[in-house]
Amino acid sequence: MSASLKGYPAESADLEVRVSPYSYNPSAWSQRLPICVLAFIAFLLATHMGLYQWRLIGDVWDPAFGDQSKQVLDSDVAKKMHLWLGVPDAILGAIAYLGDAIFGLAGSTRRWQYRPWLVILFGIDVIPLGLVSGILVICQATIVGNWCFLCLVTALISLVLVVMAYDEVYVSLKYLALVWKKTKSRKIVWRALWGFPEKAADEAALEMVGTISGSISPDALSK
Amino acid sequence: MWARVVEFMLSCWLAASPFIFHHSDSARALWWNDYVTAICVGGASLLSYWRPTRHAHLFTAVVAIWLIGFGRFGLEGSPGPGMQNEIVVGLLLLMFALVPNHAAYPPRFWYSDSANSLSPKD
Numbered sequence: 001m002s003a004s005l006k007g008y009p010a011e012s013a014d015l016e017v018r019v020s021p022y023s024y025n026p027s028a029w030s031q032r033l034p035i036c037v038l039a040f041i042a043f044l045l046a047t048h049m050g051l052y053q054w055r056l057i058g059d060v061w062d063p064a065f066g067d068q069s070k071q072v073l074d075s076d077v078a079k080k081m082h083l084w085l086g087v088p089d090a091i092l093g094a095i096a097y098l099g100d101a102i103f104g105l106a107g108s109t110r111r112w113q114y115r116p117w118l119v120i121l122f123g124i125d126v127i128p129l130g131l132v133s134g135i136l137v138i139c140q141a142t143i144v145g146n147w148c149f150l151c152l153v154t155a156l157i158s159l160v161l162v163v164m165a166y167d168e169v170y171v172s173l174k175y176l177a178l179v180w181k182k183t184k185s186r187k188i189v190w191r192a193l194w195g196f197p198e199k200a201a202d203e204a205a206l207e208m209v210g211t212i213s214g215s216i217s218p219d220a221l222s223k
Numbered sequence: 224m225w226a227r228v229v230e231f232m233l234s235c236w237l238a239a240s241p242f243i244f245h246h247s248d249s250a251r252a253l254w255w256n257d258y259v260t261a262i263c264v265g266g267a268s269l270l271s272y273w274r275p276t277r278h279a280h281l282f283t284a285v286v287a288i289w290l291i292g293f294g295r296f297g298l299e300g301s302p303g304p305g306m307q308n309e310i311v312v313g314l315l316l317l318m319f320a321l322v323p324n325h326a327a328y329p330p331r332f333w334y335s336d337s338a339n340s341l342s343p344k345d
Binding site: 007008009010011013015082083085086087091092095098099102103105106107108110114115118121195196197 | 226294301302307318321323328330
């Protein structure tokens with residue numbers, strides 16, 4: 001049986017299909033694995049800083065700013081956050097990076113249609129994390145007055161992750177928006193969000209993959 | 224099912240936590256909390272392998288929220304190592320519990336034979 005552009009039935013669906021407006025599949029492993037690897041590296045770096053904040057190791061690695069890293073990790077801001085959160089902020093960051101890797105690994109290569117909730121959850125984990133990292137770096141410079149090399153590296157990784165993950169989240173949201181535009185039914189959009197098959201939703205997805213594969217012309221869709 | 228395997232491993236960690244973090248004999252609540260949550264998480268992860276109870280892993284999310292709340296607010300003041308362990312394990316479990324069984328495949332309903340199939344995909 002040849003692969004179909006339609007999502008239903010899954011037995012015959014093409015899971016590697018390209019999705020408009022991109023010329024590639026944003027849910028493909030080639031797109032997601034680099035995100036997972038990068039997130040895992042950030043997880044290791046943040047864990048290293050968290051272990052120092054827990055005093056399970058005596059020193060934190062910093063080839064650029066020397067002891068300034070320790071001053072950042074032992075700053076009043078970091079201590080206050082530890083008191084509020086219950087765990088060191090670096091450990092919370094490490095868990096968030098691990099979450100990026102976990103939610104990046106879960107799902108098929110057509111999860112933008114089959115599990116939009118998972119892609120959106122992935123986006124919720126990645127995008128606010130990037131923003132929080134940026135805020136923490138600003139805090140380093142303005143409030144603490146010191147620089148922390150590993151904090152800067154993890155913040156940079158966070159921003160790169162936002163750029164890398166954006167396309168898949170955009171496609172999932174566009175799919176749901178298209179389902180809403182075609183049906184105006186909250187129930188169908190809700191079911192599409194949670195990954196239940198709906199004929200109208202599958203047709204919306206077909207529209208997205210059909211325009212890029214050439215099986216449906218954009219002119220035909222606009223009519 | 225890799226998420227279920229990790230959940231089971233975390234339940235073993237929870238069961239060993241009273242010994243790793245040297246909970247005092249007077250900290251009964253902490254001992255009980257670790258054992259009861261370990262049994263709940265381990266049980267839910269195993270039940271997820273049985274098709275009629277395949278959604279049992281969602282119960283782990285509830286246990287995870289309890290662990291985070293207990294670790295953060297269970298005692299007054301800054302949480303000690305044992306309580307921080309509850310928070311960290313809770314956060315980890317919350318993430319893994321949301322990963323579906325057979326996550327690498329399309330959901331069961333997307334297969335034409337989903338109603339009668341014995342396919343494990345869900």
